[in-house]
Amino acid sequence: MTPESLATQRRLVPRWRSLALTLRARELGLRGTPKPAPHLSPEMVQRLERWRMFPSIVSASELVEIAIVECREGEALNAARRLIAPASTAAPLVRAQAAELLRRNGEEVPDKLVHARPTDATAWRDLTRLHPHDALAWVELALHQTVAGRDKRAERSMRVALQLSPDNRHVLRSASRLFLHMGDPERAHDIVRRSAATRGDPWLLAAEIALAELADRDPTFFKQGVRFVDDGGMFPHQITELAGAIGTADLLGGGVKRSRRMFRTSMVDPTGSSLAQGEWATRHLGVDLVPHERLDTVSEAHEAQAFHLYRRARFDDVPCAxxxxxxxxxxxxxxxxxxxxxxxxxxxxxxxxxxxxxxxxxxxxxxxxxxxxxxxxxxxxxxxxxxxxxxxxxxxxxxxxxxxxxxxxxxxxxxxxxxxxxxxxxxxxxxxxxxxxxxxxxxxxxxxxxxxxxxxxxxxxxxxxxxxxxxxxxxxxxxxxxxxxxxxxxxxxxxxxxxxxxxxxxxxxxxxxxxxxxxxxxxxxxxxxxx
The missing domain is CATH 1.25.40.10 (Tetratricopeptide repeat domain)
Known part of the structure; x- marks a missing residue:
């Protein structure tokens, strides 16, 4: 006999794929912020001042990074332009991130200004030798090493990335997924839980809640996450995984009423992963949570499509999905x-x-x-x-x-x-x-x-x-x-x-x-x- 395909409990842990796909899925920033904060954060002010006084590649990349995380992309347009300039010596992934920021803000960026990205572990290894302080390149190298089954090498590469950028959202989410893959949920949870960036970042809050369950611990920032969602001060896409993680925790804990509300919030503008979580939860909540049109419009919806096809008894179409x-x-x-x-x-x-x-x-x-x-x-x-x-x-x-x-x-x-x-x-x-x-x-x-x-x-x-x-x-x-x-x-x-x-x-x-x-x-x- 065969295993029950849907008889598993899914958690909204971070997906780990290339930076290019992560940017395309809008997991590292948004178009502005619905309720601008009256004041810039101290860290944002510090990086702005550093960029204005010493406009280098390093200060530009630091400003672009925090502007994306804090949804203040307008403050980093000049820094992003500096990073993609023809004479720039910025690493390819830094250039790609800056280019995506500019494109999201209505600027045209010719592809020739963004270097082609390496496609295998050897090329990424060469790139980390050329740009040893590029944390994102070390993450890409770790990903290719993991796909190749070289987990120990991937762990070493990821440790370097964490040392270089210990509070970077992409680095933290990728590292947590790697350590889950290696069978160490406690370490995966610790990496996110201990970061200074987690308390104010909905994507990291979502990861912390999901990882805590897998580590058989109580989430540290569960109440903080609920406040983020209930406050209504963020775009739906920015809280889709956070709402889904809270909804999942409530479902497993018996809080069906809030679970349904959180999943409805999660489905307004979901990622591919939160969409799949909605399909999974449908089976247990007994109501259809996923708007049908989302299955065709959401990026990376293949997992959700597979669940949906199975649930609709279209079994022959599942393997293709x-x-x-x-x-x-x-x-x-x-x-x-x-x-x-x-x-x-x-x-x-x-x-x-x-x-x-x-x-x-x-x-x-x-x-x-x-x-x-x-x-x-x-x-x-x-x-x-x-x-x-x-x-x-x-x-x-x-x-x-x-x-x-x-x-x-x-x-x-x-x-x-x-x-x-x-x-x-x-x-x-x-x-x-x-x-x-x-x-x-x-x-x-x-x-x-x-x-x-x-x-x-x-x-x-x-x-x-x-x-x-x-x-x-x-x-x-x-x-x-x-x-x-x-x-x-x-x-x-x-x-x-x-x-x-x-x-x-x-x-x-x-x-x-x-x-x-x-x-x-x-x-x-x-x-x-x-x-």
Whole structure:
């Protein structure tokens, strides 16, 4: 059987991709500020004075940086022009940031004034040697090293970036995501929590709240974040992830009323990540939170589109959305896990095999991908390959949920190897294990697959096993398990117990634990329930 694709708890942790994509997603600044502060911050005044007295590349880049963060871009136009001047010696990423600031403020900036950006780790390494004090270049190098699976090198590069710019929003959000990827949520949280910039920055407040949950801590700045959102003094895009992070925390803590309000605020002008959070929360709040048009207009909406397609039972279209998602979230396993699981669920075995292989290249120990790939192999009677994959799963490290999933797939291998008694035993143990873990959907799914494999093996008890599976699925209402059951009923020539009608948005909220146990796993920002 395959894992439940949406049975995970998502957090609004920062996305980490290139600076160019981050700028394009408007995560480092806005067009002005809706309620200008009557006075400039002391740090802003200090940098303005330094620029006016000593107009160098360093003072210009410092002013552009704080102007973007504090939404005072008009104060830094001259500094930005200095950075992109033909004679400027500014690093390419500094020039790119200045160019984006000018373009947001209505100025035309020819592409020839912005250097082409390197495209691989070697080129970024050369650039950091040329500009060793460019923190953003060190972040880009760390990203390429992470994608290449060189986590230790990426950590060293990120430490340099943090030393150079310890309060830079892009550096902090990127560093926190790297340490989550490395399985250290406490360190990821500490980096953001301890920064002097966090208290006054909604993007860092959002990260602090989400990271605290993953580190199994109480957020330090939760009340501050609520005040930021309720004050109404910022553009909706600037607080979209903060509102979504608060809404998620409230949802998991049982505060449904404020959770819905926060998600509505988050959806006014969302990022791709906050849009995906809205799609995830829809399943648990029982109301459709995401305006349909946002799925077509928001930058980097591929993850949300994948969730939406799955929730609308358009399973065949999900893998394509996941492939687009993987291109904007380059080191995350989740696009491959979600896409491969869904492809296997629809019995598109070539696509499931392709996506699982690509994911396993990034992390060869993923229990989701190993189970999906084993299911695909067993479904094609490639039993030796399936058994080998299942043996690679470390039962001591896997959560109980994945031990049950692995047991079910071993049951499939046993049935197809001719050992019907062992196959039935393994499936029933998996179903009972899921039930005891309060996971009724995979429990029912295991019973459906047990009936199918029993029928294919010629077991005379197959109709009785199917009846038990039908009763288990009927108690759930209409879910993705219903689709598997319908296929098995058709295969066995047995009618359903009662008519079924799809309901893409659950009529009742799905229960969530008030304080889930957090598990560090391969994709930052996700935890598994029932573990």
């Amino acid at each position: 996941c492939e687009a998602w993987s291109r904007v979230d380059p080191f995350s396993l989740r696009p491959y896990e979600f896409g491969a699981s869904t492809a296997a669920f629809t019995e598109d075995f070539p696509k499931a095999e392709e996506l699982s292989a690509r994911g396993l290249q990034r992390n060869s120990d993923s229990p989701i991908l190993l189970n999906v790939r084993a299911f695909v192999m067993a479904s094609q009677n490639r039993l030796a390959e399936a058994s080998k994959l299942l043996r690679q799963i470390d039962a001591k490290k896997a959560s109980p949920a994945f031990r049950h999933l692995t047991g079910a797939n071993n049951g499939m291998v046993a049935f197809r190897s001719g050992d019907l008694a062992k196959g039935r035993q393994l499936y029933l143990e998996a179903a009972e294990g899921f039930r005891k873990a309060h996971m009724p959907m995979p429990s029912a799914h295991a019973r459906v697959f047990l009936a199918r494999e029993a029928h294919l093996a010629g077991d005379p008890d197959a109709p009785k096993l199917l009846l038990e599976a039908q009763k288990a699925v009927e108690r759930l209402g209409f879910t993705e398990v219903s689709f598997t059951l319908e296929k098995v009923e058709t295969l066995m020539g047995i009618a359903p117990l009662s008519p079924r009608k799809p309901n893409p948005v659950p009529p009742r909220p799905e229960p969530l634990p008030t304080k889930p146990r957090v598990i560090s796993w391969s994709t930052p920002g996700w935890t598994r329930p029932g573990s």
